[in-house]
Amino acid sequence: MDQAPPGTNPSHVLKDCAGCGASVPRQDCHRNRYGEYICRTCQAAGVRFSPQRRRFHWLHRLIRVGRPWFAYVAVAIAVTVAIYMIIDRVASAPPAASE
Numbered sequence: 001m002d003q004a005p006p007g008t009n010p011s012h013v014l015k016d017c018a019g020c021g022a023s024v025p026r027q028d029c030h031r032n033r034y035g036e037y038i039c040r041t042c043q044a045a046g047v048r049f050s051p052q053r054r055r056f057h058w059l060h061r062l063i064r065v066g067r068p069w070f071a072y073v074a075v076a077i078a079v080t081v082a083i084y085m086i087i088d089r090v091a092s093a094p095p096a097a098s099e
């Protein structure tokens with residue numbers, strides 16, 4: 001009865017902590033980059049993501065770090081293939097002068 005509809009009063013909106021699952025008021029929790037809410041107790045314990053998100057966090061980090069290298073390797077392979085094709089074309093030119 002005395003509970004306001006969701007979204008009408010931000011100070012009374014309860015959020016489920018992604019670390020421990022407790023319902024905590026919005027002002028007593030932190031919203032991480034994945035939209036998860038972490039309560040102060042979990043923050044003090046060093047929790048920043050839910051266990052599921054932690055795996056994604058490392059995966060995203062790996063992709064973010066690896067992407068420039070992947071682009072570099074892709075360009076290097078493309079250039080190598082292009083040079084190889086040019087050399088191959090020059091080397092296998094019709095032997096017009098020999099006959």
Ligand SMILES: [Zn+2]
Nearest residue numbers: 017020039042
């Ligand atoms: Zn918590």
